[in-house]
Amino acid sequence: MNVGRCVFAERGYDGTSVEEIASRAGVSKPVVYEHFGGKEGLYRAVIEREMERLQAAIVGAIQEGRWRERIERGVLALLTYVEDDTDGFIILAHGQVPGEEGTYSTILNRVTAQVSYLLALAFNHRGLDEDAATLYGQALVGTVSNTALWWLDERTPDKHSVARHIANLCWNGLRGLEALPHVAPDDQADPAYQADPAEHSEKDE
Template sequence: MVRQRMTGRERREQLIAIGRKVFAERGFEGASVEEIASRAGVSKPVVYEHFGGKEGLYAVIIDREMRHLEGVITQSLAAGRSRQRIEQAVLALLTYVDEETDGFLLLGRDMVPGRDRSYSTMLNSAVAQVSHILAQAFERQGLEPSMAVLYGQALVGMVSMTAQWWLDEQTLDKETVAAHIVNLCWNGLAGMKKEPTLYAINLDQEES
């Protein structure tokens, strides 16, 4: 039986899929065109023909991964009540980590030199969306809405760091992890004071 040759588009998609796996396993520096070509069953010039080299292939993979994750987060925050949207966003990120582990590993690493899009760029976009949601909730609670961006940074940072921890541990299912994250952030938000102070410092001052 004669195997049908791949079209240029099919070959490009094959190289992207294999490159994604190799970069996730070895990082940008550790990956090589030779290994990617070998896994694809082609010669090195084929990779250069499609992407111009390792940097070009990596850039395509990262841009595609960024767009995908941004879409996941944006969609999860698009509709629902404030708490519901936070829950959806937390669960969406954990689902991405679980189902697209290679992509998450790629985005969590340093970007190739010269690229201006990174995982931190995507997180900043999420912070802006979360801050907008929190500002609306703050206004309803009589809190200062201009402080929402600070809480947005804290919330997104907490979720991101916990997601990376969960990827290594995975002793709990994602729904349980999401429930505990939301429990901490939402119940913390519900009990906020308009002008918070540091208890320990104030206590020391009173005792001195």
């Protein structure tokens, strides 16, 4: 499975052959077919293992602690996986089991469900609309996941700095949530808002 993960990450599903996997693993082709039924079976097994590892790492990181710490640990868990298991992340981010939806979107949906559940508890405690927790969960996970895709190639700044910055953005946004968010006025209603939104925001506060 480790050899298969490496080859799939290098060549993609279509560019990978059972012959190459067997050769690199030092086994015969029948061994691969016997254990996995062929290339697709091995690919599914690799993806399922990587999905379980990444989901467990992220969900485990956000279960306890202060909210800002949870965000930072969740980001750090994802980036650590990207750093230590790059091949696995490449397969999850860019690969897809034939005939099924993208694997990265699948795991993000699972993590989003967990994040939304935790946010709903916090919203209820603060007197906010817990029905909006799913929306905020989508926004938070989307921010983190897209940053991870960017960091896969950049690797700078370091993962700890990225985690702190993302936590800074997300936490300060969550901490300042309005119970009933208002729509910004349009240009005709308040031309000054378009000219200097930062100043307008300060006046609102």
